[in-house]
Amino acid sequence: MKPRGIGRGRAPMALTALTVVGAVALALTGAAKPQGGADFQQSGHWVYNAVLGGVFHLDGATGAIDARAEVPEAEAGSPVVQGSTGGYVIGRSRIIEFGKSTLRVERSTPAPSAEAPVTLEVPGGPYVIYRESGKIVWLGGETATVSADGKLGDPVATADGTVWLHRPDNGAVCKLVKGALRLDCPASTPKGQTGALTVVADRPVFVNTATDTVHAIGEAGLGEGVPVGADLPPSARLASTDVDGRIAVLDGAAKRMLLVDIGGPNRTGPPAKPAVVSLPPGDYTDVESSGQTVVVVNKATNAVLTFDRAGKPLRETTMPPGGTRVSRGEDARVYVDSADGGHVVAVDHDGRVTPVPISGDKITSSNQPQPPPAEPTLTGGPGPTTGAGPTTGPRIQPPPKLPPPPRSTTVRPVQPTSAKPPVAPASPPGVPTSVRASSGDRQLTVDWGAAAANGAPVSAYLVTWTSSAGGSSKRVGGGTRSTVLTGLANGTAYTVTVVAENRAGRGPGGQATASPVAPKPQRSIQLSRGTPELYKDDCTHLPDSAKMRVTLRGFAPNTSVKVIPYSSNPRYSNEGRTVRTDANGTHSFEAFHYCQVGRQVWVVADGVKSNTITWERR
Template sequence: MKTSSVTRTRAMIAVLVAACVGIVGVAAAGQPPVAPGLQFFQVGHWVYNAAFQTAFHVDGSTNQVDARVALPGVEPGAQVAQGERSGYVVERSRITVFDKSTLSVENAQTPPAAEVPVVLEVAGGPYLVYRNAGQVVRLGDPAATVPAGGPVSEPAVTGDGSVWLHRVDSGALCELPRGAAVLTCPAQVEPGHTGALTVVDDRPVLVDTTADALRTFDRDGFGPSVPLGVDLPATAQVASSTADGRLAVVDPDRARLHLIDTAGLDQRPVAEPVEVELPGNGRYSGPVATARVITLVDQARNEVLTYDSKGARKSVTKVPGKAGAPRLARGEDDRVYVENQDGSQVLVVDGEKGSVVTVDVGKAADDRSGERPTGSTTTTPSTTEPAPTTTTTPPVDDRKVTSRLTPPVARATAPGAPGDVGAEAGDASATVRWDPAPPNGAPVTAYHVSWNGGGTTVGGGTHSARLEGLANGVAHVFTVVAENEAGRGPGASSGSVVPLGVASAPDVTATTTFGGSTVTWTQPDLRGGTLVHYLVQLPGQPDRQVTGTTTDYTSFTGALGSLVTVRAITRYGPPGSPTSTGHPGTAVVPTLMGLPVVKFVGVRWSGAGRAIATVDVNNSGFPTTCKLSTFNLEGRPPVEVACGGVQEIAIDVPGVDPGRAVDLTLNASNANGNAQPATWRGVPAAGGGGGARRSGTSGGMAAR
């Protein structure tokens, strides 16, 4: 019995998988519930065309538009997700539900956040993941809105319908099982580590871009970890699945596509990573992987690029229409669908060959030859009998269809998404930058920047925003939305950044003696962080990590006369949390040049219990202080005088009669440091003579 592709789609052809047996079935309204353990895979892709205010279904197997639903009043840039029986048109302020069998609008729902979500068309779904708000909406049965507790990264999905999420603020790795309404978080990423989630052989895997490793995890926590073999930045874009056992990762900073062999997760021999040089300036959408093909979009050239798992380019296809950020989606039919900015063109990527076919949705809207005949029927062969199952659809009012498909007069629409949104963290702050959004017929009047816990608005001619008052140590993702007279367009988000407080500079002092140099400092303002250690750097010496506030250098190599730098290293959160390097405090390590040089000329008695030391002090022209002490003082303070040249210093030595020996020590210091001490031991000469100028009295001993 012949049937058209229109009626096949409207009857919801789906591939039904049970164990290893493939079954073809029909998901029509009024049918009995699906048996447990069975799973529907949806065919094709829905796209919303703002000019015609209509959602169109593109059949990837025929590259034809075979169904449409009129949806007046939907904002431009809306996404369309499909489930087993319903389609969902997702706007920032509304989710419109339509029946895929009757192609009629059923109801509308209110989303949990005014941001553009990640759409997942998977078993048990579809799902909408609101990354900044940390909310997951399941539109399938049973419908639910599940809080994640904080912002999340790009999700990953395993074959059983479980959605896996990475909390970017806490590092928790969480699972939302199919049909569940509560997240479970069995694993925790170490603080300070960045990464992305993917699926390898139907297992969730963390791509740790800090450790450059693949790490398996499941409901029991982390499993094996294997090296990536490449150095990835935190900005790496990771495919959510593999192609022929290789994981595709885009390094936008170096314009490179890495194809990483994942065999090591099963302890099999690992092939070397494949590196592909990409065109463009580092602005890419994707990568998206099918069974054998990797797809990404060069946003600078507005081109779709496809590669096989060995890195060979399969095709380069221009995206028709206005430049912007095309939207990529992997269909459950193992094809990749690329929408241009206004939904007028859909590029269908063959998941096996990498070839690309462009479907002109606007032309199909003008050409009503594919419109379903009144009273048409849909038949699909049974898995056991050739007799068809028939679903009769209601007649279509031809007059209404005509009015709905008449293209409106050209008018301005809401702007497109801003390009290349990036964020740079500071101290309790971040700077967000973006490329201008396509205006779509009317000047952009404002950009709205939002994050979990706040938002701000800047003028349409501004393409950056400095955001203050952010919480240090907390991950932030920023979304930018453009607005013109027609409304707000879709948003684009930055990667996750963590603001960190920067400790102030310590006050540093350096002194030098003939025994070495000593560096001391004060504890600075740590700006709310916890001190990890101080980083002390001196040319010619290894860097030091010191927990106290002083350190000594006994080797002078490359040190004397150099600038020593001390910074406080702080962290935010428990051990292992992100750290911040404080502002530098500095001091010059004094050289031996300019230090005082002292020696004894002689010592004589000046009566019982009193000696006169004649000393020679070379103070290099700097004010210098001398301290004369003796063992016989038994802990009393030394005599302290200003000194320079040859002079006499008197010191009391109580209890020592002339004719007995005394022990004297002379220290001197100036702004350059301390002299090498001079010592004298012996029996002082009888009193008289000297010729040197006298200094010092026993006044220093008055308190004895």
Template structure:
């Protein structure tokens, strides 16, 4: 479109030096940082390991699932029995009925207490954008992070699941609606997909949320804007059958207590053009069983009658049956973000770790043992042999004295203990990220080397939205780095991990927010002199020139429409321009030549420039 004075374009729019809890082969968590950055678009930070609460010790402890060790502890006084722990990028949360205690994962100290919105025990979900607490009976979702945000779901819900993109999925038990809470959304959105009276549960198959309907014996995909069509699973399920929250190598476990049967359903039936495989059934002996869950490639089930952990392959083959320590209390299954399953004892005294392949390992929980020294242990002290009564010589009346018999003694035994092998480094102490100008200055203390010198620190940073992720590698002597050019108003999660010959430790994290977003402003001055080509009579040099427009403080990467104005006879419909990542844009447009007249520019978000008196060339 042409105007009288220009072209118009269409509007497009560890509170203490880390006290290790170790037995002879303890391993510490570690984290560190580096320089020489290279971008990592779309970087997502997985939450390694699992935190547990031990009311008997008044401690919260970190279980390193890979190393099978307890690597860090946070003292928390007055832990409620039954408390659970959920972690976010930089903080952990001890969840009780009466209080939520927040602690820093980097400095290992308590830094706040929150009040839960309900007196019931919530379901815990660790996911990008969370963590989340789901109060199922109350129908309420709590997002933890910068405080506590309570979001209503509208009614009681089933067991929640989360897809890798951070979306939380729920099914309403009263109406049959399927609900989702997107990573950055403030609303739980529900849609009537199932209808009232349908039973079943949600699960994750690969990276998709699915619903196993035990009323119609079907499975359907629920991720995306529209639900998938239900597909028959080829099996009659009891309405009360329990669904595992994730698949194991493409099979979703379903526990049918009425039939004393564990069934493995083919989640690949949802793939277009693929015939469904028959369900695999595993007969179970009489007993009481927990709801099933899954590691990456194995199904995990608790036999509560025999106090045993059972693991099965995706083909239904039993892989391992492991007794749960009797003093562990009532156990429960927790699926970690590392795709391991943790069997928590109700009293926080033992943890069993189920690896992705179904192998089960026991991790004792104790704070009574002192750290093992780094030097090789000394041989045990040999006790002197017990005193024996003297042997009397043989004295005979009719012959000479016989010498006493020679007493044989065994040589002393010296038993050397095996040296403790190196393990990945510990968590760097006091990780801090501070904003200085437009940069983040990151500092940390040395990570425990754990019997092998720290050779490198690896640093990554991830913005809360948009581009700007990156990584850097620094030598083992480094204690700081600088992240340049933080975007205004954007929060970055900074992660530091240490590395030695035994591998990398678990990351320490901190957050830093870029410079404050400046107040939105538009500035107008005279730009390049020229003649309005479509009609020189309308605007000619030397009086005619473009308006030079500088825009700052607007939303980043957003299109705005700008319109020029004059306290005179002038008409121009304006043009649209898109701001950069910092919310700024500079352009020259809008031919004008009325010397001595005032001009100004407005945007479609209500911002106006100051009035500018047009000067001669």
């Protein structure tokens, strides 16, 4: 592959290709020292809450929400990544940048592709990778896009900020060094063989699922393979980095996870057999590592499962209904976001799990705008000091003491007043009650009950819907109790959230989950007169004698159906014919000779009656 790029990249990082099993094991499990640099590690995690319309910063160490930025133009379900000075909301149509210090939107640029991307937070990054279109967007400085000239697999990154990518079509293994805008492709995998990249001991490796081997990646190409000791399916998913020296391999179809031990520098025998972890029934596509802990998500139950390096279960944490997104922050923690951004589960390096609901009323940071303090009165000239402070200059003048009020010798009774008690200030509305979502063809009908006004009339309801296929939102009037969401994907589960608004803000949301369904086609049978044809001794005159033409529509696809003809002549009898519908549930054929002029005929199949026709002489 001939790489393309923008600008001038740095010199390629030197790597050594290892060709013997022992050397491969040493390379993959030896201690790695990240290169030094001026980058500071970006800690915590940003998430976009579609219901509240803002991005929130989660302190991964404490679980506290310590900052919020308003991003009104963001799309529901958008992931958020951060760099050294800014954060980026990655929408399907636009990438919106906000300042981490100003907490304001700085710019908005069109997204290079409408597909759902993979994001990486690494030193010098972040990066957004569009695998289908083969585009890598660098957001570490001025936004730039690098083309890989083909589809990409899941990317990985090492601690120095180098991004590694694999092109499954031609096998090229490429890297993008921190700050570079040009791909360098030092290795290649065998064409036609499946596999994926991961990182072990901060070195990139390729796991070949066709040969069930692990290969170190060096400047001289792909190193000799180390057997993994298990049969890996082509659909296997890998954590982006090792789990204390082991490779976490998710086999979602078999409901199992393998922890592959490829050996170490002090091991004399062959690598140990992989630890095999049986997973509960469910739907598994996501696996990630925080360094010491494996994180797996059961999408069927929205459960976040954690395991140690030996496969021992640690904890199961259930998230609210709806889709989930798994990512690994630059702080090496694993973050699992709910689709609407209303909930995050943070998994620390040591396996500690912190579930955090994202709410606008829990901001704890002084980074948020605060009312200015009252200004003290300043007077010039020298004054008393404390400690080692200056002896001249402005000083704070305490307010003058007021004399006590004069004593009164006349006691006056308190007169009653007609003043009304103070009105309590308004607060955001309550939760909309009885939220329901009814399925239709590519649409959902959402109904809800009124939310408590809490001191101010409800001015609007914000309806947000999210799913694995994307999402959006709409605002309706405060008196509205129903709305229709159109343009949805049939068979996809959508989480719908309804939030009430008044002049004091937005309240909590009520939720419902439903899937649009395509309507079943209406079954019908059309009967008409078919080709004239004589039949034995019963129908010997043309054109009175002819076949019946029968057309079935809307029946179950690829299904056998028995069709029986009937006549107004009580002596008529026919055992019928069994036919098979096509993939669209239709079938047309000619059968059932008939010649009784003036009589009525019809057919019945699976309880469905056709139209009735009168047999005429022609």
